Amino acid sequence: MSSNVGRRTFLKTTAAAVLAATESGSNLQAVNAQTIAKASSAAPTRLTVNGNDLTVDLDSRTTLLDALREHLQLTGTKKGCDQGQCGACTVLVEGRRINSCLTLAVMHDGQAITTIEGLGTPDKLHPLQRAFVAHDGFQCGYCTPGQIMSAAGVLDEVSRGVPSHVTRDLTAAVRLNDTELRERMSGNICRCAAYPNIVAAIRDVAGYRA
Amino acid sequence: MIGQALDRRDGTFKVTGRAAYSYERQDAGQAAHGYMVGAAVAKGRIVAIDVAMARRAPGVALVMTHQDVAPQGARDGTVAEQFARPWPVLIGDEVAFFGQPVALVVADTFEQARAAAALVVVTYATDAGAFDLAAHRGEAYTPKMAAAGFPADTCFGDLDRAMADTPVNVDVTYTTPHHFAQPMEPAACLASWNGDDLAVCVSVQGIAACRNALARTLLIAPERVHVDAAFVGGGFGSKLRLHEETVLAALASRRLQRPVKVAHTRRQVFNIAGHGPEMIHRVRLAARRDGTLLGIGHDVNMQGARREEYVEQAATVLRSLYAAPHRLTRHRVTNLDLNLGEAVRGPGEAPGLLAVESAMDELAIALDLDPIELRIRNEPDLDPERRVSFSGRRLVECMREGASRFGWAARPRRPASRREGDVLVGFGMSASIRACFQGATAAIVRMEPDGRVIVKSDMTDIGTGTLTILAQVAAGALNVPIAGVSVQLARSDLPVSAGSGGSWGASNTCNAVYRACDDLRRKVMGPASLWGREADLASEVARRFPDGVEGEGILPGMQDDPNYKEYSVNTYGANFAEVGVDVTTGEVRLRRMLGVFCAGRIVNPKTARSQVIGGMIWGVGAALHEAAHVDPRYGNFVNGDLAEYLVPVHADIPAIDAIMLDDFDDKANPLGIKGVGELGICGSGAAVANAVFNATGIRVRDFPITIEKLLPGLPVR
Numbered sequence: 013m014s015s016n017v018g019r020r021t022f023l024k025t026t027a028a029a030v031l032a033a034t035e036s037g038s039n040l041q042a043v044n045a046q047t048i049a050k051a052s053s054a055a056p057t058r059l060t061v062n063g064n065d066l067t068v069d070l071d072s073r074t075t076l077l078d079a080l081r082e083h084l085q086l087t088g089t090k091k092g093c094d095q096g097q098c099g100a101c102t103v104l105v106e107g108r109r110i111n112s113c114l115t116l117a118v119m120h121d122g123q124a125i126t127t128i129e130g131l132g133t134p135d136k137l138h139p140l141q142r143a144f145v146a147h148d149g150f151q152c153g154y155c156t157p158g159q160i161m162s163a164a165g166v167l168d169e170v171s172r173g174v175p176s177h178v179t180r181d182l183t184a185a186v187r188l189n190d191t192e193l194r195e196r197m198s199g200n201i202c203r204c205a206a207y208p209n210i211v212a213a214i215r216d217v218a219g220y221r222a
Numbered sequence: 223m224i225g226q227a228l229d230r231r232d233g234t235f236k237v238t239g240r241a242a243y244s245y246e247r248q249d250a251g252q253a254a255h256g257y258m259v260g261a262a263v264a265k266g267r268i269v270a271i272d273v274a275m276a277r278r279a280p281g282v283a284l285v286m287t288h289q290d291v292a293p294q295g296a297r298d299g300t301v302a303e304q305f306a307r308p309w310p311v312l313i314g315d316e317v318a319f320f321g322q323p324v325a326l327v328v329a330d331t332f333e334q335a336r337a338a339a340a341l342v343v344v345t346y347a348t349d350a351g352a353f354d355l356a357a358h359r360g361e362a363y364t365p366k367m368a369a370a371g372f373p374a375d376t377c378f379g380d381l382d383r384a385m386a387d388t389p390v391n392v393d394v395t396y397t398t399p400h401h402f403a404q405p406m407e408p409a410a411c412l413a414s415w416n417g418d419d420l421a422v423c424v425s426v427q428g429i430a431a432c433r434n435a436l437a438r439t440l441l442i443a444p445e446r447v448h449v450d451a452a453f454v455g456g457g458f459g460s461k462l463r464l465h466e467e468t469v470l471a472a473l474a475s476r477r478l479q480r481p482v483k484v485a486h487t488r489r490q491v492f493n494i495a496g497h498g499p500e501m502i503h504r505v506r507l508a509a510r511r512d513g514t515l516l517g518i519g520h521d522v523n524m525q526g527a528r529r530e531e532y533v534e535q536a537a538t539v540l541r542s543l544y545a546a547p548h549r550l551t552r553h554r555v556t557n558l559d560l561n562l563g564e565a566v567r568g569p570g571e572a573p574g575l576l577a578v579e580s581a582m583d584e585l586a587i588a589l590d591l592d593p594i595e596l597r598i599r600n601e602p603d604l605d606p607e608r609r610v611s612f613s614g615r616r617l618v619e620c621m622r623e624g625a626s627r628f629g630w631a632a633r634p635r636r637p638a639s640r641r642e643g644d645v646l647v648g649f650g651m652s653a654s655i656r657a658c659f660q661g662a663t664a665a666i667v668r669m670e671p672d673g674r675v676i677v678k679s680d681m682t683d684i685g686t687g688t689l690t691i692l693a694q695v696a697a698g699a700l701n702v703p704i705a706g707v708s709v710q711l712a713r714s715d716l717p718v719s720a721g722s723g724g725s726w727g728a729s730n731t732c733n734a735v736y737r738a739c740d741d742l743r744r745k746v747m748g749p750a751s752l753w754g755r756e757a758d759l760a761s762e763v764a765r766r767f768p769d770g771v772e773g774e775g776i777l778p779g780m781q782d783d784p785n786y787k788e789y790s791v792n793t794y795g796a797n798f799a800e801v802g803v804d805v806t807t808g809e810v811r812l813r814r815m816l817g818v819f820c821a822g823r824i825v826n827p828k829t830a831r832s833q834v835i836g837g838m839i840w841g842v843g844a845a846l847h848e849a850a851h852v853d854p855r856y857g858n859f860v861n862g863d864l865a866e867y868l869v870p871v872h873a874d875i876p877a878i879d880a881i882m883l884d885d886f887d888d889k890a891n892p893l894g895i896k897g898v899g900e901l902g903i904c905g906s907g908a909a910v911a912n913a914v915f916n917a918t919g920i921r922v923r924d925f926p927i928t929i930e931k932l933l934p935g936l937p938v939r
Contacts, residue, residue, distance in 0.1 A: 071331060071333045071334070073333040073337070074331075074333055078332055078333070081246065082331070082332060085248065086239070087239070087242060087243075087246035088238065088239015088240065089239065090243075090406070090407070090455070091245075091408075091485070092406045092407070092408070092488070092864075093408075093488035093863065093864050094487060094488060095488060095863060095865075097488070097863060097864035097865045098406065098488070098864050100406055127239065128237075128238060128239035129238065129239045129240075131238075132237075132238060133238060134234045134235070134238050134240060137234070137237065137238070141234075141237040141238060142237075144233070144237045145229050145230065145233035145234065145237055146229065148229070148230065148233075148828050148829065148831075148832045150230075150233075150236055150237070150685075151456070151685030151686070151687075151829075151832055151833065151836060152405065152406065152407065152453075152454065152455045152456040152684055152685030153232070153235075153236030153237075153241050153453065153455065153685065154243065154405070154406040154407040154455025154456060155406045155455075156236050156237055157237075157239045160237060190876075193872070194872040194873045194875070194876075195872070195873050197872040198871040198872045198873040199871075200871075200872070201406065201864060201869060201871055202406070203403075203404055203405055203406045203456050203458070203869065204406075204456055204685050204832075204833075204836045205835065205836035205837075205838075205839035205840060205870060205875070206832060206835075206836060207839065207870070207871075207872050207875040208835055208875065208877065208878050208879075209832060209835075210872070211872065222877075
């Protein structure tokens with residue numbers, strides 16, 4: 013943008029990528045974008061992914077999701093929204109589930125990441141993977157790795173006694189039931205809407221009755 | 223094998239993350255990343271577009287705008303097949319809708335492309351746009367046709383007179399909102415050129431349509447376009463048409479002579495991928511005291527766009543659902559400065575039945591009649607408008623079976639009469655109908671000398687189960703173990719199908735594969751009269767066909783199939799829902815839901831049930847959650863992401879079940895199969911809406927039924 017634009021032109025000029033509510037707000041974001049573009053830098057990041065110690069040179073703006081998908085060719089982790097709203101990118105970091113699109117890879121230097129590829133393989137399926145197939149807990153399959161990783165996280169959270177929004181008694185041991193499961197899995201959207209089958213699959217592995 | 227509840231064949235790939243969707247394909251080597259820049263105004267002109275900063279940004283290989291884009295085929299509404307029409311991008315300086323791509327930035331990495339995209343500076347001359355359907359409804363025009371070949375209007379008798387002459391009638395207006403497919407995989411394309419040949423890994427529902435549309439857009443021969451859609455992360459209508467990401471990837475890849483991949487961001491899906499348009503429905507029902515309908519009418523006024531006509535067939539649902547001598551159905555279109563509407567799962571039926579089946583519930587209340595009994599009393603003997611016989615109409619059976627299984631008799635007879643603590647409880651039901659279509663489809667089945675069978679079709683499996691059911695059909699038809707059948711799909715070097723969309727994929731392709739098996743067997747075993755010892759087929763092939771043998775099967779389109787002229791071919795169902803409404807907060811919770819469906823022979827009960835349940839849940843979303851809202855000042859979808867455009871999540875969905883009646887429709891096709899991809903969403907939302915009325919006594923006619931629409935009418939605590 014040239015510096016001699018009048019205020020009127022300035023206000024009419026919008027940074028195109030910004031889904032702007034106000035025109036002046038867009039310009040602010042355009043300026044920020046310039047700063048960001050200049051600030052980009054590569055940083056070596058050490059990650060332990062599915063048990064493998066790796067060092068990758070990553071643009072510091074790279075999300076954990078894009079590090080996995082674009083740099084490590086681990087495309088089982090899916091990009092559904094890239095803004096933490098759908099759960100398709102769920103992985104385990106140090107055993108806890110996380111939306112990998114909402115975190116930068118460089119923030120996880122030295123940490124252990126588990127992706128769907130590390131949970132089980134076609135020859136040796138994890139019980140959750142086997143149950144998803146048996147209960148038809150998916151259709152298009154795009155949200156599926158996230159659902160399964162999220163389910164793995166849920167089972168661990170319950171075993172650690174972590175309560176949820178629908179846990180009635182915060183002092184008693186947490187017991188998994190359908191209501192708990194649905195609440196805890198609600199960050200993982202399935203547009204094919206395989207929800208009843210997903211719940212059946214996880215219930216099967218968790219070992220409780222509906 | 224047909225009828226067995228087998229696991230999905232691609233299940234192991236999908237649950238282990240080994241299924242590679244288009245953006246993830248490594249076939250072409252390292253691809254550059256393209257990022258689309260969308261218009262920040264809804265109507266106007268690009269006065270200036272400054273790409274200098276973006277071009278200088280690190281890693282940037284290309285910034286493409288309307289000023290330097292290659293010539294493309296013009297939009298052409300005369301191409302008969304809608305999905306094969308050219309889809310030119312970056313053409314000229316005109317902006318026709320908010321988010322319309324105005325530039326593509328290509329860089330080595332995604333981060334570089336995204337950052338550089340924010341440096342493209344566009345100056346617009348903004349025009350005042352029309353964005354509000356209700357405000358502009360008076361400007362509606364009468365289209366020549368509705369989508370899918372339906373007449374825009376039908377008229378029998380005199381509805382106005384029937385309304386005047388009958389003692390009980392309903393004349394109500396419903397609105398259904400802008401509705402989005404939003405598959406979990408945003409549309410994406412990886413494009414690469416080899417000389418004059420273009421290869422695209424792309425997320426589409428139909429291979430041949432994509433190939434032809436892309437060839438027409440790029441002004442090259444279709445044979446030069448090679449399409450591969452091995453895995454597609456859902457479509458629901460939004461991947462029927464070619465979209466900007468694919469054309470831009472192809473153009474950029476040609477310019478740069480390197481592979482380029484482009485995906486929609488989720489927000490771009492809301493801007494670019496097409497939506498089911500907002501509609502205003504006037505439904506009129508004129509009845510005698512005993513519930514006999516004398517008149518029915520459905521007037522639909524929907525949003526359109528000037529650049530191309532899309533008339534969703536929403537007013538067609540009543541044309542064959544109920545008997546009545548006086549009938550009127552009409553489609554009107556109000557052009558606004560919004561994106562073009564496109565098919566979203568159950569186009570026509572999904573919004574149409576929300577309105578019609580809610581209005582039928584209103585009539586049942588007015589008559590003080592069981593809504594099932596009302597529907598049974600108006601069951602037609604013949605298709606009421608086409609005056610042809612129905613094939614496989616078992617709607618009454620669906621309703622009775624569902625009523626029995628659901629415990630309909632225990633429903634609250636009076637609205638707002640059952641309260642459990644702070645929760646008002648209600649039951650609702652609705653009827654479902656979905657028209658069946660048949661599209662020309664070819665398939666090849668090959669048997670190798672070692673007995674292995676290969677099924678070939680360009681049909682896609684977008685989560686529908688195609689891979690699994692085609693293997694079932696071939697294994698059954700050739701009497702070979704299913705483990706020895708491999709299925710090749712979704713590439714443009716394979717026999718052309720009609721693609722996935724319109725609930726016709728299973729019936730089209732299964733029949734074509736069955737005929738190919740038949741052809742193969744004739745080639746090996748001679749005329750059918752000589753067959754008998756089935757096990758001999760493989761040994762005959764081994765003995766006499768050292769290079770293997772192929773059979774070819776073709777299913778004609780419905781226009782060439784007399785059955786579709788002589789019969790009214792539809793699928794049917796009945797949905798039942800129980801809801802609880804919190805008397806204080808107005809929150810609606812679905813408690814349970816059941817659908818009973820009649821959809822011909824079910825090839826795989828496991829995958830079919832999943833698809834139908836998924837559709838029913840879409841009905842729940844349509845009734846309670848989903849609406850895209852346009853900002854009347856700027857013409858953008860203000861809630862264009864998955865946090866603000868609400869879709870059902872786990873916590874919204876309790877126990878849901880679907881029952882498929884044991885069925886076979888010999889008029890539909892030789893295998894008796896009809897589709898189930900959209901049947902689940904047809905009418906199911908109205909069952910939920912009617913349950914909300916039964917619980918609260920409040921009739922919300924503006925979908926979805928959200929808290930603020932219920933709160934004013936809820937009883938004081």
